[in-house]
Amino acid sequence: MPTPPTASALYSQILDVVGGVEPRIAEAIRSELTDQRESLKLIASENYASLPVLMAMGTWMSDKYAEGTVGHRFYAGCQNVDTVEAVAAEHARELFGAEYAYVQPHSGIDANLVAYWSILHKRIESPTLDRLGAKTVNDLSESDWEDLRHEFNAQKVMGMSLDAGGHLTHGFRHNISGKMFQQHSYGTHADTGLIDYDALRASAKEFKPLIIVAGYSAYPRRVNFALMREIADEVGATLFVDMAHFAGLVAGKVFTGEENPIPYAHIVASTTHKSLRGPRGGFVLATKEYAESVDKGCPMVLGGPLSHVMAAKALAFAEARTADFQTYAAQVATNAKALAEGLLKRGVNLVSDGTDNHLVLLDVSSFGLTGRQAESALLDSGVVTNRNSVPRDPNGAWYTSGVRIGTPALTSRGFTESDFDVVADLITEVLKNTTPTSTPKGPSKAKYVIADGVADRVKNRAGELLDANPLYPGLEL
Ligand code: PLP
Secondary structure, three states, X not given: OOOOOOHHHHHHHHHHHHHHHOHHXXXXXXXXXXXXXXXXXXXXXXXXXXXXXXXXXXXXXXXXXXXXXXXXXXXXXXXXXXXXXXXHHHHXXXXXXXXXXEOOOOOHHHHHHHHXXXXXXXXXXXHHHHHHOOOOHXXXXXXXXXXXXXXXXXXXXXXXXXXXXXXXXXXXXXXXXXXXXXXXXXXXXXXXXXXOHHHHHHXXXXXXXXXXXXXXXXXXXXXXXXXXXXXXXXXXXXXXXXXXXXXXXHHOOOOOHHHOOOOOOOEEEEEOXXXXXXXXXXXXXXXXXXXXXXXXXXXXXXXXXXXXXXXXXXXXXXXXXXXXHHHHHHHHHHHHHHHHHHHHHOOOEEHHHOOOOXXXXXXXXXXXXXXXXXHHHXXXXXXXXXXXXXXXOOOHHHXXXXXXXXXXXXHHOOOXXXXXXXXXXXXXXXXXXXXXXXXXXXXXXXEEEEOOOHHHHHHHHHHHHHHHOOOOOOOOO
């Protein structure tokens, strides 16, 4: 997306105004741009939103309360928020071919909570109210209400385990989803690193979940949603897909057929800011039968919508409907393959031996490193990644044995396959030249040394790639 010619002057003035109130904030905003420009951003969940998307968030739309839904608000004067929300939802529906879109969730976690609640409402609350002849929970007697509360608490969810690549919100003990539901997780095959659908089917039959969650944060492969739906139907579960990570690949028509969750899921939740490249936020897509339940997101788990962010979501969805976005999405996957091949040929171990989405998961244990050491050594060399567990990780979720690397952000900057081969080379150089510090108890899990000159050499080569693919070209700040 070209930078408008007036953007430099505009942002300069904005930062002067912000700095007039608190100079440290203006300085931090400037400095963040420099940091983003000068590092190889390989965090799989990050991206660079377009300037129009960023601009839409910095407006007075932020100042309006609008609890409720379009045309049905608990505050007066919401006509402009109605326009914003309706346009954003229309673009989301058209982009994904969904029957219903709810664009209020403030983040991915909020979107997932809306999804969970809508399933509980549809599957548990509504039938109970019908059975008892009640219109709302206010019409229930104290003892019926207590029974219903217990009923909510007895429900079961089945999602991918954290170390196989699932997300905290898929039933992990330290997240409310793990406390709200009885939980059972599915994992990946020990040899192939792929989802073991046969094992998943067998444990779903035994566990009988109300909800099966498909989706991931760190699984480097595509999911067969047709098969997931078949399993859900067999056990009477609702299929909830969390496409937070790969929404951009769905929007950009890289994931089609059985890899596109929309025709198969009852309900889909997502973020807008990862591969989809929008503002920080969430949204939910649903079939018509779940639409009414999804609308109960506010007041059930959300307060007033962030109207300025919904405006930016509308722009991001509109951008994602263009041919340019499809080119970007295809390149994200092509680049991930090039990165995986570049790493494999240099002797780096990858979970599942490769990728067919936007991320690769390195197992750095063959270098004698923990994920934490690898993450830090890469950061010292100007390469920003994040450590991540690998399946059955002996180092747990804090030190880990893995590093997760994604291609969306650098693809947005214009990186192609040959650039990612160089990125693979830089990563390998850092890993090969980093050693854990020895302690009296053995090698440290956190401390390390990088061989002399390596970090600077990598930074310089990374700098050449970054200069050739500038972030917000023409924006002089
Ligand atoms: N779902 C998945 C699969 C994610 O990877 C994430 C974030 O990392 C989320 C949900 C939560 O998104 P947010 O950080 O916007 O709440």
